[in-house]
Amino acid sequence: MLAPHLRQWESEGRYLKTVLFQHKVFCREVGNVSAPPERTLFLLHGFPESSFSFHKVVGGLAQLFDRVVLFDFPGYGLSDKPLANYTYSLFEQADVALQVWKEHGVTGGHVLSHDMGDSVHTELIARHVSGLLPAWLSAGFKSFTFTNGNMVLDLAQLRLGQKVLLGAAGPLFSRLANWRGFNRTVLTAHGSDRLLPEDVELMWANVQLQDGHRKNHLVIQYLKDRMRFEKSRWLPSLSLVKEPVHICWGDADAVSPVKVARHLKEHVCPRARLTLMPGVGHFCQLSDPDVWLASVAAFYNQECGLGGATEAVA
Numbered sequence: 001m002l003a004p005h006l007r008q009w010e011s012e013g014r015y016l017k018t019v020l021f022q023h024k025v026f027c028r029e030v031g032n033v034s035a036p037p038e039r040t041l042f043l044l045h046g047f048p049e050s051s052f053s054f055h056k057v058v059g060g061l062a063q064l065f066d067r068v069v070l071f072d073f074p075g076y077g078l079s080d081k082p083l084a085n086y087t088y089s090l091f092e093q094a095d096v097a098l099q100v101w102k103e104h105g106v107t108g109g110h111v112l113s114h115d116m117g118d119s120v121h122t123e124l125i126a127r128h129v130s131g132l133l134p135a136w137l138s139a140g141f142k143s144f145t146f147t148n149g150n151m152v153l154d155l156a157q158l159r160l161g162q163k164v165l166l167g168a169a170g171p172l173f174s175r176l177a178n179w180r181g182f183n184r185t186v187l188t189a190h191g192s193d194r195l196l197p198e199d200v201e202l203m204w205a206n207v208q209l210q211d212g213h214r215k216n217h218l219v220i221q222y223l224k225d226r227m228r229f230e231k232s233r234w235l236p237s238l239s240l241v242k243e244p245v246h247i248c249w250g251d252a253d254a255v256s257p258v259k260v261a262r263h264l265k266e267h268v269c270p271r272a273r274l275t276l277m278p279g280v281g282h283f284c285q286l287s288d289p290d291v292w293l294a295s296v297a298a299f300y301n302q303e304c305g306l307g308g309a310t311e312a313v314a
Contacts, residue, residue, distance in 0.1 A: 003205050009052050010078055016071075016103050023086060026051070026078035027071040027100055030058055035066035037108030037139035039306075042101060043070035046115020046149060047220065048182075049283075050077025050206045053114070056289035064297055064306050065110070071100045073120075075219040081210040088218055090225040094123040098134060108139025110304065112296065114285065115256070118149030119226055122234035129240045143304050144238075145246040145296060146264070148256045148282050152235070153226050155260045161185045162220060162255075170217030177213040179204055191254030192281035199286045235268050245272035246299040250280030250288070273299055 002010060013028030028051060032039075041061060045053050051070040054061075061068050072079035073093050074086055086092065097120060101109075113121040121144065127133050128141055150156040161181065164173045186200050207213045226234075238245070247269075249261035258276060265274040275295045280288045300306040 002209075003202060005055075005202055006052060006078075006205060009055060013051075013078075015078075016100060023074045023080040023082050025071055025074060025080070025096060025100060027069070027104070029067060029069045029104060030062045031065065031067035033067065033105070037106065038142055039066035040106055040109030041065040041068045042097070042106075042109050042111045043068065044097065044111065044113035044117030044120050045070070045073070045076065046113075046117050047222070048076070048186075048207050048216065049115065049203060050079075052077060052202065052206060053283065053286055057285045057293050060289070060293040060297070064300055067106075067109075069101065069104055069106065069109070071097075073097075073116075075212065075215065077206045078209065081212045081215055081219075083215065083218070088221050090119050090123050090222050090229075093120045093222070094127070097124065098137070102134070102136055106137075108137055108141060110143045110145070110300070111141055112145040112147070113149065114147045115149045115282070116222055118146045118151050119222060119234070121146060122151065122238055123229075125241060126233050126237035129237045141243060143244040143246065143300070144241060145248060145299065147248045147292075147296075148250055148253050148284055150223070150226065150256045150260065151230070152260045152263050153223070153230060155257065155263055157255050157257055158223075159185050159189055159255060162223070165217045165220045166223060170220075174214050174217040177216065182207070182213070186283070189255040190252075190281035190283050190287065192250075192252040192279055192287065194279075194287040195281060195283055196287075199283070238264075239268050241269070244299070244303040245269050246275065246296070246303070247272050248275045248277070248292075248295050248299070250277045250282065250284040250292075252279050253282040253284075255282055273303060275299065 050072045251258040
């Protein structure tokens with residue numbers, strides 16, 4: 001049985017079965033389906049979250065954009081959490097993002113990501129700067145916004161549980177997963193005391209769907225992709241983008257510390273706009289939605305020329 005908040009979220013979305021992987025993917029969109037790319041926003045969630053992590057801010061985003069498209073990656077939230085025929089690599093997750101957007105008939109838009117979604121985001125950027133995006137995405141990407149994610153692993157402060165999940169003991173550690181350990185990990189990673197118990201409980205409820213908490217050792221393997229391709233593919237690609245870039249960071253984050261954001265600004269993409277949110281932790285759009293919305297809105301209004309939705313329908 002889904003918790004009431006999750007049941008409501010599900011009722012406002014739909015499921016797609018991706019042609020590429022034959023796994024069911026939960027999607028949701030808000031607004032005018034005929035919106036142009038300049039007024040369309042794509043959201044990419046993080047680990048161990050889902051699209052539901054944006055539930056406090058999606059209404060505010062719909063005041064900025066005419067259309068907002070979001071979904072749960074395979075392995076997360078309401079989407080399938082397969083044990084076979086899927087590796088959870090960032091390349092596969094990027095393929096799924098493109099497939100979802102194709103199914104929605106978009107031709108381009110702005111991209112905003114969080115945590116693991118930042119890593120998928122950088123793979124999409126690598127394809128963008130290499131001219132390898134599909135022909136149907138003819139209008140391309142209009143801007144790129146990154147929020148609290150481990151985009152520079154050398155500077156990350158991974159939790160002990162994350163490190164164990166990545167190792168040989170990962171499958172056993174997944175089988176032992178429980179609420180108490182999950183709650184402790186999320187709160188220590190967040191880095192501030194402003195994350196409500198209800199937010200963590202709903203995150204745990206989403207993780208448990210289809211025994212997802214027993215599969216975290218599979219889902220978290222994306223960090224190995226970062227180890228392999230971060231310095232050779234993803235960060236160099238980010239340095240080449242010509243569109244507006246926003247690095248928007250809660251500076252209390254304990255797992256993706258603010259030094260990651262500063263490194264990106266100083267050494268990878270100096271032309272990016274850097275916004276630091278004082279006292280805001282890792283799960284920023286959940287713990288401090290008003291601060292988060294104001295921060296991203298300032299970028300879109302000032303750097304991208306957006307002033308509010310014209311025909312948005314919630």
